Amino acid sequence: EAQVTQNPRYLITVTGKKLTVTCSQNMNHEYMSWYRQDPGLGLRQIYYSMNVEVTDKGDVPEGYKVSRKEKRNFPLILESPSPNQTSLYFCASSPGLAGLYEQYFGPGTRLTVT
Amino acid sequence: SQQGEEDPQALSIQEGENATMNCSYKTSINNLQWYRQNSGRGLVHLILIRSNEREKHSGRLRVTLDTSKKSSSLLITASRAADTASYFCATDANDYKLSFGAGTTVTVRA
Numbered sequence: 002e003a004q005v006t007q008n009p010r011y012l013i014t015v016t017g018k019k020l021t022v023t024c025s026q027n028m029n030h031e032y033m034s035w036y037r038q039d040p041g042l043g044l045r046q047i048y049y050s051m052n053v054e055v056t057d058k059g060d061v062p063e064g065y066k067v068s069r070k071e072k073r074n075f076p077l078i079l080e081s082p083s084p085n086q087t088s089l090y091f092c093a094s095s096p097g098l099a100g101l102y103e104q105y106f107g108p109g110t111r112l113t114v115t
Numbered sequence: 116s117q118q119g120e121e122d123p124q125a126l127s128i129q130e131g132e133n134a135t136m137n138c139s140y141k142t143s144i145n146n147l148q149w150y151r152q153n154s155g156r157g158l159v160h161l162i163l164i165r166s167n168e169r170e171k172h173s174g175r176l177r178v179t180l181d182t183s184k185k186s187s188s189l190l191i192t193a194s195r196a197a198d199t200a201s202y203f204c205a206t207d208a209n210d211y212k213l214s215f216g217a218g219t220t221v222t223v224r225a
Binding site: 005036041042043044045046049051057059060089091093098099100101102103104105106107108109111 | 145146148150155156157158159160163203205207209210211212213214215216217218
């Protein structure tokens with residue numbers, strides 16, 4: 002089944018404790034991205050990747066890192082999480098550039114930083 | 116940056132009625148997309164409409180695009196309980212990025 006998977010689905014952590022949220026897609030998509038969703042603000046893009054080893058900042062990249070070493074995986078790294086990073090995070094992928102193709106979204110990761 | 120804004124923020128309708136929501140955006144676009152999100156779950160793509168298209172249909176969904184007014188509308192006809200969800204428009208700020216609005220929450224009452 003074609004899908005985007007994220008792990009973990011729920012995470013409660015403390016300020017400053019490094020964490021990684023994994024994202025994997027099995028559709029051989031070139032484009033992958035991370036979004037955060039906060040009430041009243043819709044989805045805001047954190048980072049995106051157009052292919053292996055090619056990443057770029059979205060609208061809200063501060064406090065996050067990403068890497069794209071393999072085509073199927075695009076992990077999101079929070080080196081030192083803070084409470085303002087408490088949010089619902091989504092990974093998405095598409096066959097090509099986001100503006101030209103539909104995005105396939107993962108199920109989401111709900112992160113709480115205390 | 117949030118390019119698109121949906122209106123209204125929330126909509127409550129009776130099953131069988133039509134639901135219409137609007138999206139306005141600020142800068143020129145190549146394409147506009149609509150997505151649906153069921154309570155806290157991942158978004159699901161509904162329709163992509165290109166800037167040279169004025170209307171597009173998919174099942175009970177009808178999307179219009181007016182580039183002169185920088186606006187789009189999504190019409191859901193003969194609504195069902197399963198249509199209860201949040202609906203988002205997304206515009207391509209450039210080819211690399213999508214900008215989502217804050218969404219319209221639709222509740223379909225039985």
